[in-house]
């Protein structure tokens with residue numbers, strides 16, 4: 103299986119820590135040049151130092167059109183190509199029922215989690231991929247697969263991100279592939295409230311019993327970025343240790 107990314111250039115949003123940083127590190131290890139973005143320069147600099155050569159940091163807000171355009175322009179100026187885009191950054195400012203959601207929280211969540219992936223995809227497609235091809239990977243969540251959870255607004259954006267992925271996949275082939283990952287509970291800052299306090303050896307109520315690691319998601323993102331997945335587009339990949347299966351484990 104060819105998972106070599108030698109000569110490829112990737113942009114990963116929300117990559118100063120957690121899943122985005124693990125994806126960037128996996129791509130660098132496979133030989134790519136990787137542009138990592140996030141809002142805070144300090145976190146980006148720390149991640150860039152940890153990942154090492156092959157990674158380049160640019161501060162940018164995932165929901166802002168001008169930031170997406172600036173990152174794509176700088177990437178093309180510096181590296182001359184853009185083969186892989188990972189729309190990973192997300193936010194969750196509101197926890198609670200949809201019926202009580204405030205519109206500012208709704209707007210912010212949609213700006214980053216849904217409008218963001220569209221504007222970064224448009225910028226990458228128009229700037230490079232339309233002519234030269236590419237692979238786009240969106241990071242959704244199992245919260246976008248079934249209703250009823252407490253992350254209601256977030257869940258709506260993550261569900262819509264799956265549709266956005268599938269719709270785009272029908273529009274931009276055969277040159278560009280678009281796929282989506284739906285992680286379950288992964289041990290990062292984002293989900294801290296859901297795992298903090300449980301011991302290192304805690305057993306979780308799903309088939310594979312452990313929390314996800316950022317690397318579990320990065321491995322799937324590596325497959326989707328590489329030629330090993332050259333016949334895969336519009337795909338939804340649930341990476342959750344079996345957590346969304348329900349039944350005996352739920």
Ligand SMILES: NC(=O)c1ccc[n+]([C@@H]2O[C@H](COP(=O)([O-])OP(=O)(O)OC[C@H]3O[C@@H](n4cnc5c(N)ncnc54)[C@H](OP(=O)(O)O)[C@@H]3O)[C@@H](O)[C@H]2O)c1
Nearest residue numbers: 116118119120121140141142164192243287288290292293
């Ligand atoms: N952890 C989980 O259990 C889990 C489960 C399912 C899906 N996911 C999804 O996985 C992705 C990554 O989550 P994570 O757990 O790795 O989160 P994390 O550890 O909190 O990292 C989030 C990253 O995104 C950046 N970011 C946040 N808001 C941003 C914005 N508006 N513009 C640009 N960058 C922004 C953060 O840096 P700055 O703060 O400096 O901007 C940071 O680099 C998200 O799409 C999330 O929905 C996570």
